[in-house]
Amino acid sequence: MTRANKNVIQLKGLVKRYGLGASEHNALDGVDLEVRNGEFIAIMGPSGCGKTTLLNMLAMLDVADEGDYYLDDQEVERLSSAQRAHIRSRQIGIVFQNFNLIERLTVIENVALPLTYHHVARLKRLEAASEALKSFQLSEREYYMPWQLSGGQMQRVAIARALVNKPSLILADEPTGNLDSRSSHVIMEELSELHKRGNTIIMVTHNPNLTSYASRVIEMLDGKIALDKKLQSDRVVKKPKTEPRKARRSKASTKKRSRGKKKEKDNA
Numbered sequence: 706m707t708r709a710n711k712n713v714i715q716l717k718g719l720v721k722r723y724g725l726g727a728s729e730h731n732a733l734d735g736v737d738l739e740v741r742n743g744e745f746i747a748i749m750g751p752s753g754c755g756k757t758t759l760l761n762m763l764a765m766l767d768v769a770d771e772g773d774y775y776l777d778d779q780e781v782e783r784l785s786s787a788q789r790a791h792i793r794s795r796q797i798g799i800v801f802q803n804f805n806l807i808e809r810l811t812v813i814e815n816v817a818l819p820l821t822y823h824h825v826a827r828l829k830r831l832e833a834a835s836e837a838l839k840s841f842q843l844s845e846r847e848y849y850m851p852w853q854l855s856g857g858q859m860q861r862v863a864i865a866r867a868l869v870n871k872p873s874l875i876l877a878d879e880p881t882g883n884l885d886s887r888s889s890h891v892i893m894e895e896l897s898e899l900h901k902r903g904n905t906i907i908m909v910t911h912n913p914n915l916t917s918y919a920s921r922v923i924e925m926l927d928g929k930i931a932l933d934k935k936l937q938s939d940r941v942v943k944k945p946k947t948e949p950r951k952a953r954r955s956k957a958s959t960k961k962r963s964r965g966k967k968k969e970k971d972n973a
């Protein structure tokens with residue numbers, strides 16, 4: 706089996722219950738899911754249908770009441786909490802719906818935090834964090850405290866923090882929820898680039914336009930997967946209708962390329 710065909714994630718009949726007695730309900734109600742290495746999955750569905758609960762399970766931040774979860778062919782239930790934390794810090798980047806920035810740390814310290822678990826020296830950690838912040842146009846905010854940022858800036862810091870340790874599995878809960886369309890596309894281009902490099906991405910979104918970046922769309926309803934649609938082959942990412950910033954910048958080179966193509970045709 707090639708690496709691309711390998712299952713990174715396998716869920717069998719996953720159930721998560723919340724509440725007690727009459728208020729008990731299944732936030733996840735028997736989820737079966739296989740995710741192959743290198744897929745870019747967009748998860749959609751109405752508020753309360755279980756999207757965040759599912760991401761929390763996948764990140765091993767919570768445990769299911771029923772069912773099995775295999776991550777890289779390892780049964781998660783059998784892993785100790787230390788093993789889970791180790792895998793999480795090495796392999797998984799999580800963008801939380803509510804950012805989860807640490808209020809008493811500066812922006813750059815927040816982004817550098819995941820590298821602490823990798824025993825990277827402080828200066829190197831700050832350099833890597835600074836680099837990550839630069840790609841999200843946040844260099845000028847490095848020494849701000851989280852409360853001094855706008856919602857969109859906090860979100861971009863949370864994304865930079867999730868990506869700083871170069872995880873192979875990225876779990877993002879509405880990573881563009883607070884952003885305008887231009888900033889959304891900057892984030893989506895970044896995720897798309899990570900996807901092209903072979904990483905696996907699972908992203909929750911309410912924005913149907915953003916599903917065009919994905920290779921597969923899953924719709925959830927009442928704690929179940931209601932629809933699972935493969936859009937295109939992995940790592941061939943279709944551009945959305947709204948032209949992203951990077952593409953706009955390289956219009957001249959696109960023109961050149963299409964002129965080249967015309968020449969090829971004429972010569973044929």
Ligand SMILES: Nc1ncnc2c1ncn2[C@@H]1O[C@H](COP(=O)(O)OP(=O)(O)OP(=O)(O)O)[C@@H](O)[C@H]1O
Nearest residue numbers: 723724732750751752753754755756757758759802
């Ligand atoms: N800690 C909790 N305790 C009790 N109920 C919870 C808890 N977390 C989630 N739920 C319930 O589980 C269901 C699924 O919640 P979840 O946060 O997964 O929804 P969601 O699809 O992410 O919604 P949204 O789009 O609004 O973020 C909801 O009915 C919610 O009230």
Ligand SMILES: [Mg+2]
Nearest residue numbers: 756757802878
């Ligand atoms: Mg949610």
